[in-house]
Amino acid sequence: MADAKNSFYLTTPIYYVNDAPHIGHAYTTVAADMLTRWHRQRQEDVWFLTGTDEHGQKVMRTAESNGVTPQQWADKLVDDAWVPVLNTLNAKNDDFIRTTQPRHESAVQEFISKLHDQGDIYAGSYEGPYCVGCEEYKQAGELLDGTGEHEGQKVCPIHGYPVEMLSEQNYFFAMSKYQDRLLAFYEEHPEFIQPASARNEVLGFVKQGLQDLSISRNTFDWGIPLPWDSEHVLYVWFDALLNYMTALQKNVDGEDTPELFEKYWPANVHLVGKDILRFHAVIWPAMLMAHGSALPKTIFAHGWLLVGGEKMSKTKLTGIAPSQIIDVFGSDAFRYYFMRAIQFGQDGSFSWEDMAAQYNAALANGWGNLASRLAAMVGKYFGGALPQAGEFTEADQHIADVAAKAVADAEAAIDAISPNHAIDAVWTLVDALNLYITEQEPWKVAKDESQAGQGGRLATILVTAAEGLRALAVLLNPVMPIAAGKLWDSLGAEDYLGALDAQPVATAGEFGQLKPGTTVTKGEALFPRLEDTTN
Numbered sequence: 001m002a003d004a005k006n007s008f009y010l011t012t013p014i015y016y017v018n019d020a021p022h023i024g025h026a027y028t029t030v031a032a033d034m035l036t037r038w039h040r041q042r043q044e045d046v047w048f049l050t051g052t053d054e055h056g057q058k059v060m061r062t063a064e065s066n067g068v069t070p071q072q073w074a075d076k077l078v079d080d081a082w083v084p085v086l087n088t089l090n091a092k093n094d095d096f097i098r099t100t101q102p103r104h105e106s107a108v109q110e111f112i113s114k115l116h117d118q119g120d121i122y123a124g125s126y127e128g129p130y131c132v133g134c135e136e137y138k139q140a141g142e143l144l145d146g147t148g149e150h151e152g153q154k155v156c157p158i159h160g161y162p163v164e165m166l167s168e169q170n171y172f173f174a175m176s177k178y179q180d181r182l183l184a185f186y187e188e189h190p191e192f193i194q195p196a197s198a199r200n201e202v203l204g205f206v207k208q209g210l211q212d213l214s215i216s217r218n219t220f221d222w223g224i225p226l227p228w229d230s231e232h233v234l235y236v237w238f239d240a241l242l243n244y245m246t247a248l249q250k251n252v253d254g255e256d257t258p259e260l261f262e263k264y265w266p267a268n269v270h271l272v273g274k275d276i277l278r279f280h281a282v283i284w285p286a287m288l289m290a291h292g293s294a295l296p297k298t299i300f301a302h303g304w305l306l307v308g309g310e311k312m313s314k315t316k317l318t319g320i321a322p323s324q325i326i327d328v329f330g331s332d333a334f335r336y337y338f339m340r341a342i343q344f345g346q347d348g349s350f351s352w353e354d355m356a357a358q359y360n361a362a363l364a365n366g367w368g369n370l371a372s373r374l375a376a377m378v379g380k381y382f383g384g385a386l387p388q389a390g391e392f393t394e395a396d397q398h399i400a401d402v403a404a405k406a407v408a409d410a411e412a413a414i415d416a417i418s419p420n421h422a423i424d425a426v427w428t429l430v431d432a433l434n435l436y437i438t439e440q441e442p443w444k445v446a447k448d449e450s451q452a453g454q455g456g457r458l459a460t461i462l463v464t465a466a467e468g469l470r471a472l473a474v475l476l477n478p479v480m481p482i483a484a485g486k487l488w489d490s491l492g493a494e495d496y497l498g499a500l501d502a503q504p505v506a507t508a509g510e511f512g513q514l515k516p517g518t519t520v521t522k523g524e525a526l527f528p529r530l531e532d533t534t535n
């Protein structure tokens, strides 16, 4: 996935500040964090951007109903919720952009001025049904008939709330002009929209014909003013999409950062939820084509998290805050669960019962127990110093082969933006090691003095298991950095192999890296078993 520049730029959508984060947002952020940590361990030059979308009518109305200004509302949500949740999730982003920052606003005005000057933005009028929840004009055909309290009204298919008829004297972006170029681009770059289901949906939509896009509002003022007509503010989506570009143009202090732009533009991956796919796969590339800028390599649309069969939503009372789960299981287990249990790109369900079952089976009994058993045996049989191995048998070589294959398969899965398959591949090594320990029965070998010394069979078994665990620490560091770091420490690896974060994925599967005599310590359990899983 790395290009010739060896750089990797990935973004989350910027999150809308009218609400606090729920696990649906956390899912996107964790996926972004796992992928970027992985690419960093490939020794690529990585930039991970996230942030908040703060303009628009929905934020303005929420602020009004809370008796504060929109800026005060945005500041409070960002400080109290959106920035802290990154820490809760253990996400390691490089930048955090807010669309109310001057660096963003000035760069957006420059961008749209160019489009206006060259005739891609023109004045016109428009009337149609508008959903404030989506901040989008709807096509009459996609609306649903309301039921219950909304009986007799047309409602948004996503929000279930009535749409409003808006009639405005607006500015328009001449998007229809780019329809053929977009279709040609999709054809030439099948990797541009992923997964395939998302690509098919967008192709079908664009082939029906693109209309020009209304990109200004003059009925409220919470937005970026158009430079040539200050009565109008820019449509919030046009404003928000540009964050991916403006964040590389200036830093938070407003200083130009041409070296960032040169290094990272265009983005390798924009991760988005499938409900905002069209904005990213149709409007955004059309904007960039009009501007004459390079297009991102991939827009990847993931599915929805369902709770009780419904999309997570604050208004439907299914919203779960990430801290509710992380307080019980920890951030590593949260990251593991959501990255492995759900096929990335498809909808997935969350339940407390499944989360607890996976935690105990895979983390406490699978990986965690393996690590503590190895440390305990090195302590008991060799006084805590890793022994000198003897010759490898077929069984030992099999473990090394599984490790090498796990690395290759996981790398391929990361390139395919498939975090769940990457973890599946790594877990073949967890399972193989557990089986190896069961079959090799080191506690029995230890009873035979001729096999229990340096260079003997017992030593070879323990060193093989330790090498497998070393590989697991490297491979699982992007997913579960806290546990991987503890394991790295327990193996005494940092002293001569260096910091875990600096370990290249590519060489993780090569055995023979741990030195004889290394101090192996049995620390606290990586994943303590849950006694009460009923929550």
Ligand SMILES: [Zn+2]
Binding pocket: 131, 132, 133, 134, 135, 156, 157, 158, 159, 160
């Ligand atoms: Zn809607």
